[in-house]
Each structure stands twice: as C-alpha cells, then as structure tokens.
Amino acid sequence: xxxPDNVPVxxxxxxxxxxxxxxxxxxxxxxxHEYHHRVWLRYARTQVGSRxxxxxxxxxxxxxxxxxxxxxxxxxxxxxxAWAVFKERIRERLxxxxxxxxxxxxxxxxxxxxxxxxxxxLDEADGPDAADGFTALENGLRLYTAITELPERQHDIVVxxxxxxxxxEDVAEYLGCGTVAVRAQVRHxxxxxxxxxxxxxxxxxxxx
Numbered sequence: 001x002x003x004p005d006n007v008p009v010x011x012x013x014x015x016x017x018x019x020x021x022x023x024x025x026x027x028x029x030x031x032x033h034e035y036h037h038r039v040w041l042r043y044a045r046t047q048v049g050s051r052x053x054x055x056x057x058x059x060x061x062x063x064x065x066x067x068x069x070x071x072x073x074x075x076x077x078x079x080x081x082a083w084a085v086f087k088e089r090i091r092e093r094l095x096x097x098x099x100x101x102x103x104x105x106x107x108x109x110x111x112x113x114x115x116x117x118x119x120x121x122l123d124e125a126d127g128p129d130a131a132d133g134f135t136a137l138e139n140g141l142r143l144y145t146a147i148t149e150l151p152e153r154q155h156d157i158v159v160x161x162x163x164x165x166x167x168x169e170d171v172a173e174y175l176g177c178g179t180v181a182v183r184a185q186v187r188h189x190x191x192x193x194x195x196x197x198x199x200x201x202x203x204x205x206x207x208x
Contacts (some may be wrong), residue, residue, distance in 0.1 A: 003009040027078060029069050035064060036079070039174055040086055040162050043156075046109065047090045049102035057093050061086040077189030083156075104144035108163050113143055117162040121194045154189040157182055 044054035075081040160166045172179045
C-alpha cells in the first residue's frame with residue numbers, strides 16, 4: 001500500500017476486490033486497524049482540528065467496531081461500513097464541541113490550495129480569464145467553502161485524494177469502492193468546484 005507522507009458514488013462500476021491477504025485468511029480487527037488507522041487519524045484531524053481530538057474520534061470508532069466485529073464482517077463492504085461508523089463519531093465530536101469542520105485550518109489544506117488540486121481546477125475552469133478568478137484562493141477560503149458544499153462522498157474523496165495525498169487505489173480501499181468510482185466522483189467534484197468558484201468570481205466582479 002502506498003501511504004501518504006503528508007499529513008463519503010451511488011453506482012460502483014468497479015467493485016473492489018479483496019486483497020490476497022484478505023482472500024486467504026479472515027480479516028482480523030488488528031489487520032484492519034493497521035491498514036486504516038493512519039489515514040483515519042489524518043482525516044479526523046482535518047475535521048476536528050487537534051491531534052488529541054482526532055485520536056479520540058478514531059479510538060471511539062475503533063472501539064465500536066471491535067465490540068461488534070463479527071457483525072461488521074457480515075457487511076457487504078467492511079471498509080464502507082467502518083467509514084460510516086468513523087464519520088458518525090466525527091459528527092458527534094463536532095456537535096459536542098459546537099464547531100464546524102477544521103479543514104481550512106490545517107496545513108495540509110493550505111498545501112492543497114497551492115498544489116495539484118488548484119492546478120486541476122484551473123484546467124476545469126472556462127474562458128481566457130478563468131485564472132484571474134482563482135487569485136483569491138491564496139487564503140483557501142473560497143475553496144474551503146466550495147469543498148464543504150460538495151455531496152458527502154465527493155467531499156471525502158477530495159479530502160483523501162488531494163488534501164491528504166492518498167493514491168486513488170488507497171482511497172478506493174479506505175471507502176470500500178472501486179477505483180473507477182473514485183475517478184468518476186473526482187471528475188464530478190472538480191466540475192462542481194470549478195463551477196462554484198467561477199460563480200464566485202462572476203459575483204465578485206459583476207461578470208456574467
């Protein structure tokens with residue numbers, strides 16, 4: 001597995017296949033935890049802000065999964081079921097703290113604003129003056145707003161793929177879908193992000 005070094009696809013046209021290890025032996029919780037823990041922790045930090053909070057969220061999700069692991073193994077997709085449990089623990093933490101997701105506060109998001117994501121959004125934008133509409137993205141606020149307005153699945157894939165730098169094969173594994181589905185959702189998300197940012201530019205400048 002490619003693990004990133006920097007710190008939620010209605011129809012799955014490419015269902016995930018179990019790894020060789022998973023085909024040969026039953027999936028143990030320890031193996032699942034080892035595979036997913038690091039990226040779960042990094043994702044949680046983009047949502048709750050602090051490492052301590054992220055660790056608490058991941059610990060709570062893992063404790064719930066471990067307590068009912070046999071039931072988890074009966075699910076059609078263990079990673080997808082586990083991701084839903086994990087996301088629910090994040091929502092509970094944000095509700096408890098009375099705060100919004102902390103994505104825009106993270107160094108990883110700032111890097112994404114200046115890296116590949118922004119470059120690909122520029123490619124999606126229309127018109128010769130498109131680049132001018134993205135100059136305000138240096139502080140990340142417009143891009144953050146646009147990402148938070150994506151459907152949950154697209155939001156999760158964008159954060160995993162571009163903010164945390166996960167290869168699409170790993171994103172598919174973490175979310176329990178196929179790589180074709182990941183690519184499709186990335187395309188849809190980038191179009192929505194570019195369109196939303198373009199609308200923001202037109203509203204600001206009075207262009208149509």
